[in-house]
Amino acid sequence: MTELPPRSRGVIALLEQNCTVCMLCARECPDWCIHISSHTEVEQPPGSARPRSRNVLDRFAIDYGQCLYCGICIEVCPFDALHWAPEFGYPGTGTPDGDGAVAELVHERDRLGEWVADVPPPPPLDPAAEPAPEGRRGR
Numbered sequence: 647m648t649e650l651p652p653r654s655r656g657v658i659a660l661l662e663q664n665c666t667v668c669m670l671c672a673r674e675c676p677d678w679c680i681h682i683s684s685h686t687e688v689e690q691p692p693g694s695a696r697p698r699s700r701n702v703l704d705r706f707a708i709d710y711g712q713c714l715y716c717g718i719c720i721e722v723c724p725f726d727a728l729h730w731a732p733e734f735g736y737p738g739t740g741t742p743d744g745d746g747a748v749a750e751l752v753h754e755r756d757r758l759g760e761w762v763a764d765v766p767p768p769p770p771l772d773p774a775a776e777p778a779p780e781g782r783r784g785r
Contacts, residue, residue, distance in 0.1 A: 655715050656732040657753075659761035660706055664727035667701035671719035671728060679712035680719060681705060681752075708758065711751035731761035 667684040683705040690697045720728045 655717065655730050656734050656764075657710070657730075657761055658708055658713075658720065658758065659729045659731040659733075659765050660755055660758035661727050661729065661762050662703065662706070662755060662759050664725045665703055665706065666725055666727075667703050668724070670722045670724065674718050674722045676716065676718065677712045677714055679709040681707040681709070703755070706755040706758065707752055709752045729762065729765040731764045732766065733761050733764055 667682065669682060672678070672680040672682050682703070684701045684703050686699050687702050688697045688699050717730070720730060
């Protein structure tokens with residue numbers, strides 16, 4: 647694999663277990679290229695008197711034919727479910743379907759999840775930086 651500059655952008659990878667279906671990424675996307683659907687399940691946690699509802703992800707897809715690669719979805723995700731992956735060899739030829747989308751450019755959650763393995767680790771923290779507020783003692 648070719649060595650890429652540190653801030654280069656490839657594709658958006660989905661770490662599915664971190665996704666809470668909050669929809670922030672889809673709402674903030676300027677191109678509306680993120681498609682999410684979910685359903686609610688009610689479960690009874692052990693030792694709890696009340697049942698709890700939780701959202702279950704059914705579909706998470708990105709249409710790379712519309713994506714600007716701006717990274718807003720990655721920045722707004724409060725649960726670190728989306729990451730940049732240095733993948734550039736994904737399909738992108740074909741003819742638009744009835745909705746105008748090229749089928750090979752719409753990647754579903756299984757494909758987005760495969761790219762998580764290629765996500766580089768975050769850069770090391772700057773030793774000269776001030777400690778985070780939650781890490782300060784004596785407050």
